Amino acid sequence: MRVSNAPKTSSGKVQRQSALACLNNIELLINPAPNSCLSSGFGNKGRKHRGIDYHKRPVGDVIAACNGIIRTITYRQKDFGNWLVIDHGANVYTAYGHLAKVNHNLRVGMAIKQGQTLGIMGETGNGANGLHLHFExxxxxxxxxxxxxxxxxxxxxxxxxxCH
Structure with a gap:
C-alpha cells in the first residue's frame, strides 16, 4: 500500500514507534484502529490534512485513544460522515471520522475508557477513498x-x- 504524506523515516525498513503519544500529560494511543496500516499522514497533501488515516481489511473496530467524555456524536455528510469527538481533559480532544457505524450504546456525556470500542471503520461522508478511519x-x-x-x-x- 502506498502511504500518502507518510511521517518522516530514516530508511526504507519497518520503523518501530511508540504506541503512545503524550500531550498535556494525557497519554493517547497513536493508532485507535488495532492491527491497521497507516494510509495517510498528517499535514499538507494538496489540502491541509489535520489527521491521520488508517486502513484495514477486513475492516475492524475503532477504539478510544484515551479515557474521556464523549462530546459529539453526529453525521457530517460533507466531510467525515459518522463523527465522534472525545474530551480527554487538559484541553486535549480526539475525533474519529468515516465510521461505518457508532456503537448504539454510546451517548454524548458518557464516560469512555481507553481501548473501549467506539464503532467500526467505514467510508461515510466524503470517505470515497475507501474504508478507513480518519483520526484527529x-x-x-x-x-x-x-x-x-x-x-x-x-x-x-x-x-x-x-508521559513522564
Whole structure:
C-alpha cells in the first residue's frame, strides 16, 4: 500500500514507534484502529490534512485513544460522515471520522475508557477513498468562537512516547 504524506523515516525498513503519544500529560494511543496500516499522514497533501488515516481489511473496530467524555456524536455528510469527538481533559480532544457505524450504546456525556470500542471503520461522508478511519488529535479551549475548528490540530507522531 502506498502511504500518502507518510511521517518522516530514516530508511526504507519497518520503523518501530511508540504506541503512545503524550500531550498535556494525557497519554493517547497513536493508532485507535488495532492491527491497521497507516494510509495517510498528517499535514499538507494538496489540502491541509489535520489527521491521520488508517486502513484495514477486513475492516475492524475503532477504539478510544484515551479515557474521556464523549462530546459529539453526529453525521457530517460533507466531510467525515459518522463523527465522534472525545474530551480527554487538559484541553486535549480526539475525533474519529468515516465510521461505518457508532456503537448504539454510546451517548454524548458518557464516560469512555481507553481501548473501549467506539464503532467500526467505514467510508461515510466524503470517505470515497475507501474504508478507513480518519483520526484527529486537537488541543486548546473548545469554548472558542470556532469550537472544534478553532482548536489546534496536532500530529500524534510528533508526540510519540509515554508521559513522564
Amino acid at each position: 488529535v486537537r488541543k486548546g479551549n473548545v469554548q472558542n468562537p470556532k469550537g472544534w475548528w478553532g482548536l489546534t490540530a496536532v500530529d500524534p507522531f510528533q508526540l510519540a512516547g509515554q
